[in-house]
Amino acid sequence: MPLGSNNPNDCVPCTAGTYSTGATSMCQPTTCLPGFASSALKATDPIATCKACPAGYFGTGNDTQCKPMTCAPGSAGVATANTPNNCTKCPDGAASNGAAEACTPCDPGFFAASGDAACQPATCPPGWRSNVPSSVASNCTGCAVGTYSTGGSSTCHPATCAPGYFAPEGSTTADNCELCPAGTYSPGGDAHCKSTSCAQGFGAVAGASDGEANCVACEPGYFSLGQKSPCLPTTCKPGFASDVHANHLPDAMCSLCPQGYFSVGGSGQCTPATCLGGFMLPQGASDGNASCVLCAAGQFSPGGTSACQLTACEAGFAAPAGASSATAECTQCPGGHYSPGGATDCLPMTCAPGSGANASAATSPTSSCLVCKAGSFSPGGSAPCLPTACPPGTTSPKVHTPPPYSYFSFRLFIIKYGYAVAYFNQTLVEAAVAAAATFAGVPVQVVELTSSSTSSWEAGACQIRLAFVTTNATTVALYQNLTESLVSTAFTAALQSHGLGQLKAVQMQQLAAVKDGETLDYSALVPAAIIGTNRTNSLVLVGIVTAVVAVLVVAAFAFRLAKFNQTHEADDGLVGTTHRPPKEVFSRGASNKDAQAGGGGIPQRPYV
Numbered sequence: 140m141p142l143g144s145n146n147p148n149d150c151v152p153c154t155a156g157t158y159s160t161g162a163t164s165m166c167q168p169t170t171c172l173p174g175f176a177s178s179a180l181k182a183t184d185p186i187a188t189c190k191a192c193p194a195g196y197f198g199t200g201n202d203t204q205c206k207p208m209t210c211a212p213g214s215a216g217v218a219t220a221n222t223p224n225n226c227t228k229c230p231d232g233a234a235s236n237g238a239a240e241a242c243t244p245c246d247p248g249f250f251a252a253s254g255d256a257a258c259q260p261a262t263c264p265p266g267w268r269s270n271v272p273s274s275v276a277s278n279c280t281g282c283a284v285g286t287y288s289t290g291g292s293s294t295c296h297p298a299t300c301a302p303g304y305f306a307p308e309g310s311t312t313a314d315n316c317e318l319c320p321a322g323t324y325s326p327g328g329d330a331h332c333k334s335t336s337c338a339q340g341f342g343a344v345a346g347a348s349d350g351e352a353n354c355v356a357c358e359p360g361y362f363s364l365g366q367k368s369p370c371l372p373t374t375c376k377p378g379f380a381s382d383v384h385a386n387h388l389p390d391a392m393c394s395l396c397p398q399g400y401f402s403v404g405g406s407g408q409c410t411p412a413t414c415l416g417g418f419m420l421p422q423g424a425s426d427g428n429a430s431c432v433l434c435a436a437g438q439f440s441p442g443g444t445s446a447c448q449l450t451a452c453e454a455g456f457a458a459p460a461g462a463s464s465a466t467a468e469c470t471q472c473p474g475g476h477y478s479p480g481g482a483t484d485c486l487p488m489t490c491a492p493g494s495g496a497n498a499s500a501a502t503s504p505t506s507s508c509l510v511c512k513a514g515s516f517s518p519g520g521s522a523p524c525l526p527t528a529c530p531p532g533t534t535s536p537k538v539h540t541p542p543p544y545s546y547f548s549f550r551l552f553i554i555k556y557g558y559a560v561a562y563f564n565q566t567l568v569e570a571a572v573a574a575a576a577t578f579a580g581v582p583v584q585v586v587e588l589t590s591s592s593t594s595s596w597e598a599g600a601c602q603i604r605l606a607f608v609t610t611n612a613t614t615v616a617l618y619q620n621l622t623e624s625l626v627s628t629a630f631t632a633a634l635q636s637h638g639l640g641q642l643k644a645v646q647m648q649q650l651a652a653v654k655d656g657e658t659l660d661y662s663a664l665v666p667a668a669i670i671g672t673n674r675t676n677s678l679v680l681v682g683i684v685t686a687v688v689a690v691l692v693v694a695a696f697a698f699r700l701a702k703f704n705q706t707h708e709a710d711d712g713l714v715g716t717t718h719r720p721p722k723e724v725f726s727r728g729a730s731n732k733d734a735q736a737g738g739g740g741i742p743q744r745p746y747v
Contacts, residue, residue: 157169172186174220175192175198176198177202178190195215210238211237213235215227231252232272233251233272236257250274250278261292264290266281267280267288268288269292284307303348304317324353335347339387340362344369358370360408378401416442418431435460437483438482449482450469456480487521488505495511496520496523503573570637577636
């Protein structure tokens with residue numbers, strides 16, 4: 140209440156720094172602590188309204204008010220200061236003019252050391268900006284991706300790049316842009332690259348402007364897991380390759396390279412081989428040259444990517460390993476070996492014991508086997524006839540037949556008008572051998588090749604003497620079979636089916652038996668006398684079967700055969716020789732000597 144008031148309600152508010160509890164109480168000074176002051180009106184408590192003095196101001200306490208401080212430049216008063224010079228230096232990156240002014244942080248691009256009265260511009264290089272706060276001019280950091288700076292006190296500003304491009308860290312101009320790397324894209328504008336979201340088997344590419352549309356299918360030899368993964372090389376093993384488009388697996392789609400192609404593995408594709416002639420590249424090769432393998436005997440390859448194919452050698456010839464042509468490298472089989480031709484290698488002959496494999500270029504395992512002459516022997520197989528070592532005064536039989544082998548021999552008389560002996564060749568021999576073997580059901584050996592007489596030479600008649608390789612058990616059956624041929628056409632049909640299409644007749648003329656080189660009585664050949672016996676000695680059944688091949692009518696053939704029998708009965712000889720040994724004469728029950736076997740070769744001429 141003011142002094143001299145006569146009204147109980149005539150009250151005035153207490154001023155700042157004072158308070159009153161009301162009623163008759165007067166306004167009393169507040170009791171604020173130093174650095175605090177009360178600026179409230181109508182205060183009712185001595186300390187409740189006390190507040191700390193703001194920075195740059197101080198207070199002595201009680202009822203005093205906060206007054207401006209007198210700090211030096213680069214410093215500012217502390218909070219709750221109670222004296223006018225209770226000041227502290229400004230921190231780095233802030234400045235003050237002093238007095239009651241507070242410390243103010245420097246703007247971006249400026250710096251101030253502690254106690255500085257003003258902020259100074261930074262000196263950053265282009266693409267960099269000043270750190271905040273900073274106490275030195277060179278405290279700089281490169282501009283982030285998508286921004287640029289011209290340097291000095293410049294801050295980093297957003298760049299503006301085209302779609303698929305971005306501003307790399309430390310850019311110095313607004314258009315300092317680069318392609319977004321694979322796995323990212325940018326629609327443009329903000330100059331930032333974001334992660335792509337490609338499907339499996341599709342790879343992310345650099346410079347993409349869309350998260351999916353710019354993904355590409357992986358080429359063969361590459362794969363991608365999708366999302367932001369680019370197309371990466373597959374991990375196929377050597378000899379394998381992946382030819383799958385849009386592959387999403389590193390090795391599961393690898394497949395074996397086919398014959399003639401190779402792959403180094405990884406992302407490599409199957410590439411054509413460069414093999415030399417006579418070589419081929421197998422499946423799964425890892426090198427187009429070093430992995431080539433030699434073609435086996437009977438096979439050839441022109442090289443490159445070609446596989447080994449079967450050769451086509453003539454009969455009696457075979458191709459060695461590493462041939463580069465189907466026929467050019469075929470070589471003649473050596474003595475004791477044969478080949479039916481084609482791709483078959485030269486194989487050991489299978490001559491019966493007592494027959495030698497002396498001929499070269501043989502075409503079957505037995506057709507060129509010749510019974511060894513008296514004074515020579517052969518264990519059979521591919522062995523030739525070699526001289527015997529008989530004691531003085533002894534000799535060896537012409538046909539040596541150790542148990543359990545026997546021989547049945549016969550002759551084919553082949554007569555054809557105009558057929559020259561010079562053309563008597565291997566083709567004709569083999570046809571007769573094959574037919575005889577088919578008919579008899581046992582192996583056949585060639586004993587000798589002869590011509591009967593001058594007239595038969597002129598008429599083209601010749602003889603083939605063959606021997607059947609049998610056992611004692613099969614000799615009787617063979618004898619019966621040939622005996623039946625006297626009244627059947629089975630043997631004729633067998634000969635005709637093996638290339639002797641001009642054959643007109645087959646007949647049994649004579650039969651004789653020879654045991655261990657000695658002629659037996661004809662009664663020994665009677666089947667009933669020997670069926671069921673168990674003989675261990677060799678048996679040679681010698682028969683003459685005449686097979687007549689003619690293009691003339693039967694009458695013309697009979698005329699020539701009669702002339703041949705009348706005028707040249709003892710004029711027998713080997714084909715291809717000038718000496719003709721006496722003709723063999725066979726008679727039932729008589730002791731006959733075998734004709735001397737010829738040693739002449741077989742002239743190799745076309746069969747006409």
